[in-house]
Amino acid sequence: MQQTWVSVNALCRPLVESLVRDAAALRLKISHLGGVTLVDAGIEARGGLEAGRRIAEICMGGLGTVTLSQSSLTPAWPLRVNVHATDPVLSCLGSQYAGWSLAHGQGKGAFYALGSGPARALSRKEALFKELGYQDRAETTALVMEVDRLPPEELLLRIAADCGVRPEALTVILTPTQSLAGGLQVVARVLEVAMHKAHELGFPLERVLDGSGSAPVPPPAPDFITAMGRTNDAILFAGQVHLFVAGPAAEAEELARRLPSSTSRDYGKPFAQVFKDYGCDFFKIDPMLFSPARVIVTAVDSGASFQFGRLDEALLARSFGA
Structure with missing residues (x-):
């Protein structure tokens, strides 16, 4: 069966730009390190469920919709996150899956994270992309990390290089699990x-x-x-x-x-x-x-x-x- 692929990075670009543009309303903090744009969704910034909802759609490569609704499926916990993907293989496995292992340094101060989102399809560091037969090409990209501290500049520059983009073209979104935004994007x-x-x-x-x-x-x-x-x-x-x-x-x-x-x-x-x-x-x-x-x-x-x-x-x- 022939597969026609789309660019998850191209689909995500307006979502990322909107997230950055609406940062104040979403209670996010925008900063820059080595030219890379950092979006803090719960470390120093408060963030919230709407930020998490938007981040989840970015994780899905622009091929998914994420909504919140009240449901009787779990009466004690009625607020549910609902997800739909028009292309579950590319959206979920080619973008959303946290499969890019990232590390910098050694010992007690080492930084480690798993990366998810459309940047994975540019770097293709995982064997999964060979199986999918998919490689994206784009001038801008975004990566989501489930971490509670800022990544080191050296790692950010390496990510940009691995994706083949300038540091200024990379946006890294940070979502601590303990935060509302971080928790929601995981459940999504x-x-x-x-x-x-x-x-x-x-x-x-x-x-x-x-x-x-x-x-x-x-x-x-x-x-x-x-x-x-x-x-x-x-x-x-x-x-x-x-x-x-x-x-x-x-x-x-x-x-x-x-x-x-x-x-x-x-x-x-x-x-x-x-x-x-x-x-x-x-x-x-x-x-x-x-x-x-x-x-x-x-x-x-x-x-x-x-x-x-x-x-x-x-x-x-x-x-x-x-």
Whole structure:
């Protein structure tokens, strides 16, 4: 099946420009380091949910819509973030996925972050882009980092060089997990985690035609592990995703059966506790855990739909501190 790609960086450019232009209204702080534009969405600036919503759309490469609404799916936590991607493969895996590993320095003062957003498609540092067969070209770009301190200038200049753009053409958006903006942009990855797991399960990506998802907005927490746990649990215990796929109905059913988070050996307690139980080592956690609680997969060729998993309000309450 022939794939026609668009430029995620070109689609994102007006979104990034709008974010910077509206910084004061969004309670963001704009600064510059080495020529790179930095957008602080929760370190020294207050930020907020609307900032997080806009940042999530930037992460999705301009191919996704992110909205907030009240829902009865989780009565105790009615505010939900809703995500739809017109091209789930490119939007979620080619842009939104936090797959670019970034590091500078050694020892106690070392800086480490995972980068997400359209800049990934310029640098192509990940093997995933060879599999997708996608490389973007653009004169401006943006990268999102889930960090609580400013990155060093040397790292910013290296990112710009890896993307093939001038430092002045790079915007880096900083979103601490403990902030409202940071928490929301993580939960807005509910569709992306489903796409990533589908890829890990070996489902042909070219057969994923469309998709949407939603998850509750978690309350923030002052410490990183609790905040990180809540953003993950919003998806693991109360995230819901609907994928539309081509191909045999039996294969759509098998995908739906294997996608929910409850199929993981590590399912059953708040993520912060799972993380601590493994000595705060992400690599020891079952990768199959990172997926929505409930999934619907529709086989568009036959019209059949398959639903597996369930929302777990009791585990969500334990995580959210209710």
